[in-house]
Every structure is written in C-alpha cells, then in structure tokens.
Amino acid sequence: ELKVEQNPLFLSMQEGKNYTIYCNYSTTSDRLYWYRQDPGKSLESLFVLLSNGAVKQEGRLMASLDTKARLSTLHITAAVHDLSATYFCAVDPLFETSGSRLTFGEGTQLTVNP
Amino acid sequence: DARVTQTPRHKVTEMGQEVTMRCQPILGHNTVFWYRQTMMQGLELLAYFRNRAPLDDSGMPKDRFSAEMPDATLATLKIQPSEPRDSAVYFCASGRTANSNQPQHFGDGTRLSIL
Known part of the structure; x- marks a missing residue:
C-alpha cells in the first residue's frame, strides 16, 4: 500500500521567513502533485512534477522532486500572510498518463503570522 | 475557465434519508474521482471512473454507498441510508x-451534514 507522509503537519511561521515542507512516499513514482486548500474551499493545483530532478517555481513557492529518495519538497521563500493555507502533496503510484488515482498526504497546515 | 461543477454545495438531512450528490466533470475529461474529506481521516478516495467505467470503488462502504456515471457529463454518488x-x-x-x-x-465540494 502506498503511503505518503508530509511533515510538518502544522507550521506557524513569521512573514519574511523561509521554510520547507517535506513529502515522503513509499513506492516508486515519477509523478507528484502539490495542491493548496484554503479553509472551506476546494483544492487548487499548484505544481505537477513529472520526473526526477523536476523543479517548478511560482512566486514564493518552489517544488522539487527526487524520485530516488522518494521525496518532494515545497520551499517557501519570504513568506507572506496570503500563503496561509493547507498544502497537500499527492502521488500517482503508477507511471501512466494523468487521470490515474492519487494518494494524498495528510496535509500541512501553514499559518503565516505578521 | 472550465470547472468541475458539484451540486448541491450544502446538504443537511436526517439519518436514514437518501442523499444524492452530483458532479459534472470538465468537458473532455475522461476520468472522474470521488473523494471524502474529514478532519480525522483526511482525503480518502471513494471511487474512480475512466471512460464512464468504474475502475476502483474499494474505498467506498458498499452496503450504503453507490457511485455511477450514467453519461459523460454526469457522475453521481448516493448514500442510502x-x-x-x-x-x-x-x-x-x-x-x-x-x-x-x-x-x-x-470541484467545490458538497458539505454534507447528517443529523
């Protein structure tokens, strides 16, 4: 059974600081997704990582994938309050085209304080 | 922007009642997933369709839950009772x-409360 573990599960940080969220998974996969969820809202896709060494950046967020270590990171640079949300990583356990089932991590609840 | 549309957005009902949730996938998408999210269990995959055929519903309590896709524009999830x-x-x-x-x-989700 595929396990996807995120840490930390809760993160409280000050504006302007940097931090990294980690996502470990238990089986071979070349396909990993990061989503953001605001309270009471849906999940919004942030990044799609499709190969070893993939790195994607959008604003203050940067995601990377190391398939050998079975690890993805989501790095936050100079955090701002608007980044407060819950962040999920999700892994596709089979190397097939998009649309196959995903296994989600528990989510990391990020709070950015002024 | 194309969106997944779910109805209803909120549902409150008494235990024992039948609940039907509907989903209109994005036009051209051929896979549909139903997830349930709770504080305790997080996000759980309940059922999964590809080209309208059910591929995996192992996450769904079979005695009371059913998922169907009567056509390419509609997926339903029913709970009874x-x-x-x-x-x-x-x-x-x-x-x-x-x-x-x-x-x-x-989609935006259906927030279900069973009293």
Missing part, C-alpha cells in the same frame, strides 16, 4: 488520461 458518520465534505475531481501534464481538477 445515510448515517451521522457520513458527515463530511465530498469532492469530485476530473482528469484526462491523454494528457500527462495536467493534474486532477477539483
């Missing part, structure tokens, strides 16, 4: 197997 422990947010997501660069797109 409903129980208080079914209270959760139910999300539908759709995707396209032909496009490996695209993630699953989520």
Whole structure:
C-alpha cells in the first residue's frame, strides 16, 4: 500500500521567513502533485512534477522532486500572510498518463503570522 | 475557465434519508474521482471512473454507498441510508488520461451534514 507522509503537519511561521515542507512516499513514482486548500474551499493545483530532478517555481513557492529518495519538497521563500493555507502533496503510484488515482498526504497546515 | 461543477454545495438531512450528490466533470475529461474529506481521516478516495467505467470503488462502504456515471457529463454518488458518520465534505475531481501534464481538477465540494 502506498503511503505518503508530509511533515510538518502544522507550521506557524513569521512573514519574511523561509521554510520547507517535506513529502515522503513509499513506492516508486515519477509523478507528484502539490495542491493548496484554503479553509472551506476546494483544492487548487499548484505544481505537477513529472520526473526526477523536476523543479517548478511560482512566486514564493518552489517544488522539487527526487524520485530516488522518494521525496518532494515545497520551499517557501519570504513568506507572506496570503500563503496561509493547507498544502497537500499527492502521488500517482503508477507511471501512466494523468487521470490515474492519487494518494494524498495528510496535509500541512501553514499559518503565516505578521 | 472550465470547472468541475458539484451540486448541491450544502446538504443537511436526517439519518436514514437518501442523499444524492452530483458532479459534472470538465468537458473532455475522461476520468472522474470521488473523494471524502474529514478532519480525522483526511482525503480518502471513494471511487474512480475512466471512460464512464468504474475502475476502483474499494474505498467506498458498499452496503450504503453507490457511485455511477450514467453519461459523460454526469457522475453521481448516493448514500442510502445515510448515517451521522457520513458527515463530511465530498469532492469530485476530473482528469484526462491523454494528457500527462495536467493534474486532477477539483470541484467545490458538497458539505454534507447528517443529523
């Protein structure tokens, strides 16, 4: 059974600081997704990582994938309050085209304080 | 922007009642997923369709839950009879197997409360 573990599960940080969220998974996969969820809202896709060494950046967020270590990171640079949300990583356990089932991590609840 | 549409957005009903949730996937998407989200269990995959055929419903309690896709524009998730422990947010997501660069797109969810 595929396990996807995120840490930390809760993160409280000050504006302007940097931090990294980690996502470990238990089986071979070349396909990993990061989503953001605001309270009471849906999940919004942030990044799609499709190969070893993939790195994607959008604003203050940067995601990377190391398939050998079975690890993805989501790095936050100079955090701002608007980044407060819950962040999920999700892994596709089979190397097939998009649309196959995903296994989600528990989510990391990020709070950015002024 | 194309969106996954779910109805109703909110549902409150008494235990024992039948609940039907509907999902309209994005036009052209051929995979549909039903997820349930609770504080205790997080996000759980309940059922999964590809080209309208059910591929995996192992995450779904079979005695009371059923998922169908009567046509390409409609997926349904039914609970009968409903129980208080079914209270959760139910999300539908759709995707396209032909496009490996695209993630699953989520609807806004149905917030279900069973009294």
